[in-house]
Amino acid sequence: MKRRAFIFGGIGAVGAVGALVVGWTVLPVRQRLTTSAPLPTQGAEVALNGWVKIDADNSVTIMMCRSEMGQGVHTGLAMILAEELDADWSRVRVENAPPDKIFNNLQVVVDGLPFHPDDHRLVRRFADHVTRKLMREIGEIATGGSSGLSDLWMPMREAGASARAMLVSAAAQRWRVTESECRTEGGKVLHGSGRSATFGELAADAARQPMPDKVPLKEPSAFRLVGRPLHRLDAAAKTNGSARFGIDALPPRLLYASVLMCPTVGGRVKHADVSAAVAQRGVVKAFVVPPFNGGTGGVAVIADNAFRAMQALDTLKVDWDPGPAAGASSARLMARIAAALDRDDGHEYYARGDVDEVLRGAAKVINAEYRAPYLAHGAVEPINCTVQYEDHAATVWVSTQVPGIARAHAARVLDLRPDQVDLQVMMLGGGFGRRLEADFVSQAAAIAREVKGRPVQTIWTRSQDMAHDFYRPACVARLRAGLDREGRLVGWQARSAGQAIVPEMLARDFGFPRIPIDKTVAEGAYDQPYAWPAARISHTNVELPIPVGFWRSVGHSHQAFFTECFIDEMAAAAGKDPVVFRAALLEEHPRHLTVLQRVAALSGWGKPMARAADGIARARGVALHQSYGSIVGQVAEVSVAADKTIRVHRVYCVIDCGTPVNPNLIRQQAESGIIFGLSAALLQEITFADGVVQQKNFHDFPVVRMADCPAIQTEIIASAAAPLGAGEVCTPPVAPAVANALFALTGQRLRALPLKLA
Structure with missing residues (x-):
């Protein structure tokens, strides 16, 4: 009886634990409004929640839990909170947040789950929900994955709206009126009688108000800050030298x-x-x-x-x-990566229909192999x-x-x-x-x-920085696709191989065993909007002794080159215009189609190209790519000098990144991403000889100089959706846009980066 009681008691305990786990998973994500310990304050400052402090002088301090590395995240996030608070923007400043779980980045991990953007099944929604709950408790205060604004869009709005409600309550009590009679504007609470009080005058009383359970958020039509091209908060400090790196x-x-x-x-x-x-x-x-x-x-x-x-x-x-790494050379490393594709297809990230059967019956089948090298980060500050x-x-x-x-x-x-x-x-x-x-x-x-x-x-010296980086992985991709007799795409197969980043990062920083899959190496290949009637997309992880890490836009940085160049190859094989060919594959994705059509119109696609100032012929190339939720279309205008130097004269860029919180920041990041991607497309490569990096500085790992930088014209699609990625999303399309323009100009199909004409 004792033994039986122990067994059944144990089963009951396991069942109870299981019920608790299931119950925990269905609960909403815990609050992200108040910190576990009060925010540190100085003088007459008071904290109204974990995100905002207000001083008696009416200054507003917004807590920042994302690193400012030139992308303008401090300005963008401050605008979101200040919008709902109705703060006086001239009195807003930022301060680094203390360590606390409410500041963890949930979105960056959710974005790393290996689901297709069109996958809306219950299992996807459940995985997203559970991941958010877990990251709220055990995640990291991380800046990356173009997730700064998308992760904090709602927490910042709720923090601003909650603080505003507390200020209104304090004013209503002081004036003995109802809260509905009060409104806020420019750092003040106002009453119809003409009475007003600044946030600073009300802050101490507001801090004694109860935290509201639920607050209404503004309709986009009521925004006064969000959507405006406001100057960056860090601009003055970076101009006068007081900024501290x-x-x-x-x-x-x-x-x-x-x-x-x-x-x-x-x-x-x-x-x-x-x-x-x-x-x-x-x-x-x-x-x-x-x-x-x-x-x-x-x-x-x-x-x-x-x-x-x-x-x-x-x-x-x-x-x-x-x-x-002793004995590792670039040729041997690339050979090992390519050999992995000879052995197996790797992990399947996307499949639809029987692609092998479809390709056997296709009227025309095209095969190609693409390659991308290792790359260093080359940040200006060593x-x-x-x-x-x-x-x-x-x-x-x-x-x-x-x-x-x-x-x-x-x-x-x-x-x-x-x-x-x-x-x-x-x-x-x-x-x-x-x-x-x-x-x-x-x-x-x-x-x-x-x-x-x-x-x-x-x-570290610059040469140490270049020689001891965690490099963007090299990658080899083999693509195969088929057309029917009318030139329609009927089947698509993409197989790639290279080192996996996430397993290595988890091992070196947390001691985790290496996980077998890594979505970041295949992103840009399997998660695009094209309607492939039949498709299979896979990636094989390759173990090599080269340290690899996340590089701006990660897998998108090379997979976009493979995918968008091969789409162009299929358009050429079908005898169709590259924009028209893509449009036919986007009928179920109107946002993407709008971006494609808009960048085509902006660039004058289809119209004859004028020659360059020196009389050399030019051509256009197009690319469309989705990453971090945002959709970017680019057209590059390219010419080739007599010495075969590739010259990019102009890049047209159209971006749909949800609500454009600050158009200035988006345009800055579009230009930055294009120049960053263009440098990699034309000039950069990390090579190894006996395990030693051969590049030592910017003279042999160059960036696009001002004299060679193309004119960049960016258009932002208006949207009321939540903000999406902006910091990395304009890097992936530029390499394929240039490569496709070179094909239109020279007839040479370049399938390896950096781009070099024969």
Whole structure:
């Protein structure tokens, strides 16, 4: 009886736990309005919720939990909250938010789920819901995936509206009127009698009001800030030099460190003689540092200024252990990636119908192989991190996209709890995904540990930054498609192979076992809107000793090139205009069709092209791509000089990214993304010889210069939908638009990046 009671009791307990888990999953996501601890305030400041503080002088401080790396996220998010608050925009400022779960980025993980955008099944909705609940509790305060505004659109609106309601309640009580008699405008509460009070005058009373359970949000027609091209909040500081980036952290008694890292990626020190270095003037200490978080090991030198630390590296004598990348060359790496496609089809991300049967019956079948190389991030601000370590505490000043991960790894290296590390998020002089990594933070913490009590700023040189990146993975794709006798697309097969980013990131930062699939490597291939009657799209993960990471637009950055160029190939094989051919595949997607038709009209598609000023012929190419929810169409005007130099004269860009919170920010990011993508399309490639990166600086990993930059004309589609991605979405289409223009101009179909004419 005891045994039977134990068994049935255990079954009952399991059932109860299961019921609790099921019950938890169906509950709504926990609130994102109030922090677990009150916000820190100064002077007469009061916090009305976890997102906004108001001072007696009527200034409004909005908490920022996303990193500002040039994309304008601080301005965009502040506009959303200030809109619902009815704040005086001239009195708005921003402040970095403290660590708290309400600031976790839910949308970036939801966007990473491997579903097609057209998949609206219950399983998709349930997965989205559960993921949001989980990330609210165990997620990360992350900036990436073009998710800043889309993730915080509702929390920021609700925070502003809630604070506004509390201010109105305070005014109504003071004036002994009903709340419905009051309205707000420009940082004031107003009454029909002519009475008014600023938010600052009401803030203390408002803070004593109960938090409203539910508040009405504005209709888009009532917006006064959202939709306007307001100046950026950080513009003045960046103009007058008062803006503070990671490299500008200058605490008292600062020391500087430089690191000589193993030339081979992922290598480490076998033996080092540092005696000559420590004898140098100003040198404090020299010692070996191991690899951290998937990075590379080396020898660090701490000195009283950065120049002396760097100069002392030249005196080091080091024997290196090159590690698993020894012998890795670009040719061998690409051969291994291509060989993976010979073995199997990999994981299937999308399938419709029997594509093999359809292609066997097609009137015409086209095959092609496309390739994309490894790429570095090349952010203008090189890698740096400043750390001050005490016995039971540390301060870290760093430009990071993931402050929680950075704090956790600094704490681990210093044998502290995360709450003992004060992490100061500085502005980022470019991120593009490189500052999602923690290798340089752990390294800087290990270096500062050697001189307890003194802050140490570790700075990498540009060549170290280029040679020890987490690179955009190289990728090979094989595509096959068929047409019927009328030139209609009937079947589409796309198989790609390359390294997977998410499994490697989870392993190096969290110690997770490598998961078998990674949506980010196939995005841009399987999630596009074209109506393929039959299709199969798959990707094979390849294990290689090259460190890879997220790069602006991630898989979209190369899959868009493969997909949009091959669509053009099929249009040519069908004898149809590329815009007309695409339009026929978009009949079920009116938003995409509108973007395509608008960029065609904007660029004068179909009209004869005038020659360039020097008399050289020009041609147009088109590309359409969806990423991070947004739809972008681009047309590039291209010519080829006598020496076969490719010249891009103009790029037309049309974007549908939902509600355009600030058109200025969107246009800036469109231009930035196009130039970033054009640099990769025409000029950039990371190559390896015996595991060593061959590119050292911008002279051999160039960016498009001002003299060569095309004119860019951007049009934003009006929309009342929630904001979608903008920071990365204009990078993917530019390479295929240029490649397709080159085919129209020269008849050469270029299937490898960077684009080079024979």
